[in-house]
Amino acid sequence: MAEFKQADSLYEWFDQRLGIDKFVKVMMTEYWIPKNINFLWAMGVLLTVMFTLLVVSGIFLLMYYKPDVAAAFDSVNYTIMQEVGYGWLFRHIHAVGASVVFLIIYIHMFTGIYYGSYKKGREMIWISGMLLFVLFSAEGFSGYMLPWGQMSYWAAYVITEIFGGIPLIGGDLVVWIRGNFYVSDSTLTRFFMLHVLLIPLAIIGAIVVHFYALRFPHVNNEAGEFFDFDEEAEKYLAGDKKNSKVVPFWPVFLSKDFFVLGFFLLFFFYLVFFHYDFAMDPVNFDKADGLKTPAHIYPEWYFLWSYEVLRGFFFEIAGISGKSLGLIAFAIANAIFFVMPWLDRSPMVKPANQRPYFKYWFWFLIADLIVLTVYGKLPPTGANAWVGFASSMTFLVLFVALPFITKAEAKKVGGK
Amino acid sequence: MKEFKILAIIAALVGITYYGIEPYAHHVMHPEVKAADFTFKDLKNVDTSLAGNTENGKALVEANCIACHAIETAGHPALMPNADAAASYGVVPPDLSQAGRMYDKNYLANFIFDPVSAMKLSHKYPVGGAKAFPMPAYNWMTPQEIMDVVSYLQSVAPKVAEKDVNKVTFDAACGRCHSMSYAKFEATTPKDAIKAYMGATPPDLSQYIKSRKEHYLHGFINDPQLLLAGTSMPRVGLNEKAQEEVIAYMEEVGDSKKSERESVGLWVMLYTLVFAILAYLWKRKIWSEVH
Numbered sequence: 108m109a110e111f112k113q114a115d116s117l118y119e120w121f122d123q124r125l126g127i128d129k130f131v132k133v134m135m136t137e138y139w140i141p142k143n144i145n146f147l148w149a150m151g152v153l154l155t156v157m158f159t160l161l162v163v164s165g166i167f168l169l170m171y172y173k174p175d176v177a178a179a180f181d182s183v184n185y186t187i188m189q190e191v192g193y194g195w196l197f198r199h200i201h202a203v204g205a206s207v208v209f210l211i212i213y214i215h216m217f218t219g220i221y222y223g224s225y226k227k228g229r230e231m232i233w234i235s236g237m238l239l240f241v242l243f244s245a246e247g248f249s250g251y252m253l254p255w256g257q258m259s260y261w262a263a264y265v266i267t268e269i270f271g272g273i274p275l276i277g278g279d280l281v282v283w284i285r286g287n288f289y290v291s292d293s294t295l296t297r298f299f300m301l302h303v304l305l306i307p308l309a310i311i312g313a314i315v316v317h318f319y320a321l322r323f324p325h326v327n328n329e330a331g332e333f334f335d336f337d338e339e340a341e342k343y344l345a346g347d348k349k350n351s352k353v354v355p356f357w358p359v360f361l362s363k364d365f366f367v368l369g370f371f372l373l374f375f376f377y378l379v380f381f382h383y384d385f386a387m388d389p390v391n392f393d394k395a396d397g398l399k400t401p402a403h404i405y406p407e408w409y410f411l412w413s414y415e416v417l418r419g420f421f422f423e424i425a426g427i428s429g430k431s432l433g434l435i436a437f438a439i440a441n442a443i444f445f446v447m448p449w450l451d452r453s454p455m456v457k458p459a460n461q462r463p464y465f466k467y468w469f470w471f472l473i474a475d476l477i478v479l480t481v482y483g484k485l486p487p488t489g490a491n492a493w494v495g496f497a498s499s500m501t502f503l504v505l506f507v508a509l510p511f512i513t514k515a516e517a518k519k520v521g522g523k
Numbered sequence: 524m525k526e527f528k529i530l531a532i533i534a535a536l537v538g539i540t541y542y543g544i545e546p547y548a549h550h551v552m553h554p555e556v557k558a559a560d561f562t563f564k565d566l567k568n569v570d571t572s573l574a575g576n577t578e579n580g581k582a583l584v585e586a587n588c589i590a591c592h593a594i595e596t597a598g599h600p601a602l603m604p605n606a607d608a609a610a611s612y613g614v615v616p617p618d619l620s621q622a623g624r625m626y627d628k629n630y631l632a633n634f635i636f637d638p639v640s641a642m643k644l645s646h647k648y649p650v651g652g653a654k655a656f657p658m659p660a661y662n663w664m665t666p667q668e669i670m671d672v673v674s675y676l677q678s679v680a681p682k683v684a685e686k687d688v689n690k691v692t693f694d695a696a697c698g699r700c701h702s703m704s705y706a707k708f709e710a711t712t713p714k715d716a717i718k719a720y721m722g723a724t725p726p727d728l729s730q731y732i733k734s735r736k737e738h739y740l741h742g743f744i745n746d747p748q749l750l751l752a753g754t755s756m757p758r759v760g761l762n763e764k765a766q767e768e769v770i771a772y773m774e775e776v777g778d779s780k781k782s783e784r785e786s787v788g789l790w791v792m793l794y795t796l797v798f799a800i801l802a803y804l805w806k807r808k809i810w811s812e813v814h
Contacts, residue, residue, distance in 0.1 A: 142813060145526050184730055185705050188780065195780045196787065214533060348813045359809055366806040369799025376795055380788025385545055392734035403552050408544050473536065481543030485551055
């Protein structure tokens, strides 16, 4: 054991034992972030704040929520929304927060794609981020079931039914997931467990990995420039702050994030108090009824694009049923972003608008995802079904084409 | 400037997506709700311009109505408990105390003349069908007599205090069939009886202000068949004021924290605005050292 000298202050006492000084330096004042960034670089901090808001509001909801099909609906809509002081506030923050967190996740994700922040050493940042996306999706889906409204029930029914399409084990798998032959009390209780324990734990773990993964390759910057962080940090510490290409996480980077956060929260709270229907579907204020199918069943908006890929294939091709094709396409859609770093064969780390071919690919993808999202909500009848098919095919073709497009781009720019 | 451009692009993309999945999708999925018709102009069996004679109406009501209907405010209590009344008629017959206040005059007159056509329930009670509506048509009365009855019912309708009126109207207009569990109110017709009478248990209305929304409720209550063809819910015939009272009550019960939400919302946004401005000023100060 190291020799300890008598501490002169409480701070020193803790510092001797916990290395506070060093910890603060490593985590905050000497954690270096590029200076050349715009407000899109604040999305990570926004997401951290949103996750905190969801955890805190969730803890309050957990005190009154009852995971039982006979009690769940009223425990949310009566006990929490009407009897508990400010229970409605926690529910609104939780429900709207769950929706808005996906908006920020998508902005965060497509910022990464636009600036090429997933390659040349940043692969693990990207993969851990995609893992977070999948975990948040599972968290969103399991949470949506809990109020036990009509849409909770029927979305749970439709989504768990999807697993039935997996060859050989499909039927058994659905029963295993539901804990019953139909969506029932056992389904609700296990999704409750997933929502409040297992998935949040996994999310926290994945966030730690995601933050850690940033440490070695460092945060990308607006120009995609590679430079020596140690050299620039020395410059900064020596007092040449204006010429250094980096800033410390605290206070410089965070001061900008807080500013972005402030205006984002203004928007968020407007939605929480005055415009929450998009996140709290009116249909879900009818109690779940397994004998009464709603006229239109649709998932929350953030799942619509992949849902549309699932149902885009509505007819048999080469002897494979539309349902199977849809399921295959759906599986691809949910996995394909993970391998983005390897599908992009171009060495360029630049904003998309400076990449000769990739820029077209990027904006095509955005347009296609918007079409998929909008048509994912509309009834899949008549022309809508064909728009769904065309946009689903476009999605798949875009990813098949990506390696070729970026290979051609690499050739054109000559390895730069 | 560049950051504003980025913000504008994101706002445009989010805006297009939002428009597609909310207003546009709703427009595609939900039928248009026509404005409510509070004059019930399709009902023309009775000339409602005739001035009613209250005294004669009283005699007619006492001879024709109170065998089944209570009129508490005129000293005619219910003849039997709700369960027995439901067993006898299928549904508890309404106490008519509020009828003159709640129902549109034209609707009420035409209802007395022929209940089934006024309620738009001829698909459920076809002429000569197996089931008959428990109240017979009083189409043998002259228009003058019917208007006398209407005039009498209007005269006995009490003035309800402002603070109670929403609940009183709801209970009288909806409460024989619909429960409102979040107000600890149970339909006066017992559960089994109303299920047998209507074909299905009428829904508990506690959350209908949220699941159906005010606009839809206005159209639906005014003319259920227009929005849900074939439903066994009758056209109720409420006048505009009474219908607003019913919907206000549904909001009081179903969205009881609305005013708290709106006032807290303003304070939270004001607080956040101050935070955002301070954060901006702090950011300017900090970044002036590094730029």
